[in-house]
Amino acid sequence: MAGKFELYTDESGMHRFRLKASNGTIVVTGDPQESKDDCLKSIESIRKLAPYAELKETAGSA
Known part of the structure; x- marks a missing residue:
């Protein structure tokens, strides 16, 4: 089964x-959007960019 995107409105009324x-x-959360x-x-x-994204490993924490 594939993953799924979920759209929702947060507590401040922003779309996420x-x-x-x-x-x-x-696995991913989007930034708040006005619309x-x-x-x-x-x-x-x-959806368009993920197949082409490279993996870059960095040292330290996020």
């Missing part, structure tokens, strides 16, 4: 998304 793995673990349309554009960008 999260990407959940098939086991329900949240649902902007949030959908962010999701579309991830």
